[in-house]
Amino acid sequence: MRHFARSIITATLLAAAGLNASFAAPAPPAATSAAAPGKMQAATPPGAAIASAHTLATQAGMQMIREGGNAFDAAVAVSAMLSVVEPISSGIGGGGFFLLHDAKTGRDVFVDAREIAPESATPEAYLDEKGELNRDRATNGPWSAGIPGLPAALVHLSEKYGRLPLSKTLAPAIRVAREGFEVYPRLEKGYGGRRAVMERYRGTREVFLADGTPPVTGETLRQPDLARTLERLAAQGFDGFYRGDVARKLLAAVKEEGGRWKAEELAGYRVREREPLRFEYRDWVITTAPPPSSGGVALAEMLQMLEGWDLAKLEPAKRTHLAVEAMRRAYRDRTIFLGDPDFVKVPVERLTSPAYAAGWRASIHPEKALPSELLSGQPAPLEDEETTHFSIIDSEGNRVSATQTINLIYGSGMVAPGTGVLLNNEMDDFALKPGTPNAFGVMGFEANAPKPGKRMLSSMTPSWIESDAKLAVLGAPGGSRIITQVLLAILAYDTGLTAQQVAALPRIHHQWLPDVISAEPGALGPEVIAALKAMGHTVNAGESTWGNLQTVAWDKASGELTGGTDPRNPVGSALVLMRPER
Structure with missing residues (x-):
């Protein structure tokens, strides 16, 4: 059984991703989708799709x-x-x-x-x-x-x-x-x-x-x-x-x-x-970047921590709190353990294991923020515009x-x-x-x-996610905020959002230090911000927008091929070229 219903409206979908339900993602531009629902479980996509940050x-x-x-x-x-x-x-x-x-x-x-x-x-x-x-x-x-x-x-x-x-x-x-x-x-x-x-x-x-x-x-x-x-x-x-x-x-x-x-x-x-990193999150197999990227390891940690909760049943403030606590712990590990695997021993297997995520999950208080200073920052034995x-x-x-x-x-x-x-x-x-x-x-x-x-x-996190029903390819710029953009995009795809809606979602971010939740305008409602502060979080909800997410997706059942380009960047574009019928 899916954890998120497929038939709920866009506002509820956004809330299920841990974002402000009052934000409405724009409808996908016509140029990004070439449809033709048809054959079930097509062996290959019905054409080609490309999304990038510049139309040229x-x-x-x-x-x-x-x-x-x-x-x-x-x-x-x-x-x-x-x-x-x-x-x-x-x-x-x-x-x-x-x-x-x-x-x-x-x-x-x-x-x-x-x-x-x-x-x-x-x-x-x-x-x-x-x-x-x-x-x-x-x-x-x-x-x-x-x-x-x-x-x-x-x-x-x-x-x-x-x-x-x-x-x-x-x-x-x-x-x-x-x-x-x-x-x-x-x-x-x-x-x-x-x-x-x-x-x-x-x-x-x-x-x-x-x-x-x-x-x-x-x-x-x-x-x-x-x-x-x-x-x-x-x-x-x-x-x-x-x-x-x-x-x-x-x-x-x-x-x-x-x-x-x-x-x-x-x-x-x-x-x-x-060899790429691979792990499972609910019905998805996620393929992503290994070291010297820190993104794949952090994604595996965060998603496997969050898998312990039915996010759709939680209030927006609680969902955001849990996501932030997962971010905080993954970025702490990024700082201490990760580097070039040709030069240092990176404990990838340990950091990406479900058991490790379960240990971190157990340290998350469902109602209170854990200050980052209480997560040891000492070395352990072991890229916006x-x-x-x-x-x-x-x-x-x-x-x-x-x-x-x-x-x-x-x-x-x-x-x-x-x-x-x-x-x-x-x-x-x-x-x-x-x-x-x-x-x-x-x-x-x-x-x-x-x-x-x-x-x-690096924080660069090129990834794709695949289930029996869908394939999505995605990634973003944004320095240390790349990883959390990809995290939120995966959560959004899991709710059933389209490629263009995923690219347009408002964003939040936490990276352990500084100990603050960064949020784009409209990403968190006033009542959510108040609740997060009551839990002990520091929130900066007045930041400018960031990132430039580009994604393409294939619905295997309908045969639909779509692209999503970030509306924060007006020169980006997504194009679909359908394969001629034989």
Whole structure:
């Protein structure tokens, strides 16, 4: 028996997800759904669906499908286009995670293209003369940048899983980089916030001040150097970025600004294929990101804790309280245990076990908040505007859930002259000084300390959930808030919401420290906030909106294929292309 009824109205569905029932999700745009209820239990989806944070990226991916490519070819095209049109969020100077399902083999694989620390990135290099964390060095310029992984991922996906050559899949991004695209408000606003840092660097000024003024909404932003870099990647594959002319320019740029990278560190970069995490929640099998992502482990902990209650029967304040308490405990474990599994032993099996979740569940008081200070923060024996996500299903049953990033808004702020490559500032995701929060307010200890070649811990949580009746692919940007966005989306799908309703849901978040519930406007009603405060919670219900969730879903019974794109981001889009009837 399902824990949530399928026939209740949208407001009740929202409440069952732990959110304010007075909030009404908008109806799905017509463009996101191509229906045709029909055959029961279709063996494969009736077409392809793509949702991404920019309509040019969604269109580029769908173009690959039309030209005979599969979901993996589409992923290369979408990823590359996002690298061009979303420099505020991602780019080939950064990295990402790609969760893949290969329908032909039935294999799920997690492609880890996270950036790695250069040899120069010792903890001491990020401390000032007083021994405190040098926040400027950690977040701005060459010292904040890890060795990029995204170009290697595009090559890997194309060569191992795709059908089309890079010359075809990268062509849309190359064209838009050369000819330009229309600046939208988020780019203009983000540049204004980072202008002082970005204009330190010669290469950045050459791109973003090419006409003498900062980007303005409605004007055209052209990136001819980035177009040439993408052309080299298309023609030469891995060597087109990590060796040769582009590599020399990257190394020279880092050196010019006082940083230290080595040619062998660039040439030695490799993606890692890892086994995804899988666990069950009610009727769903959830496939998600393993370390060095913290997202999958945290999801498993939170959902398995919450499975102990029939959430639909609880009052909204009680549901929210329980969700927050689960978040608090999972983020505590994230801080203490998680890091790059190639360097530290991460107790994944223990942390994701139902028995472990049951132990945490027993510590949750049903009527009172447990202050985070009472959950020990000492080491135990054992990416908003930032980041972007896209989701793809094709008619063969292949699927991709991908999250990519350069970390903070416009990454390090530094473009390497002559390349168009905006470098990431992912070094801040390491525990550069144990016990000191990073830019997202999350802490870390020795498990996430920087070492040469090590991958920094991430919150990126590309996932999909599948039951006998439905499949949904989903993910989001948002730094440390990514994990809770995906949690709330899964709970919402479980209530029966559509893909577009899931993408539009209001959001709450708690990450252990700081000890506060963050909430978007309208996510919690006044009576719920009052009840939570009476339980001992601190609530900030006046925050601006965050995240940019992108999701696609397939109803196996009806054959309906849908996409949902976050209304917080007006340039995103979801498209469905139906397979021709045979």
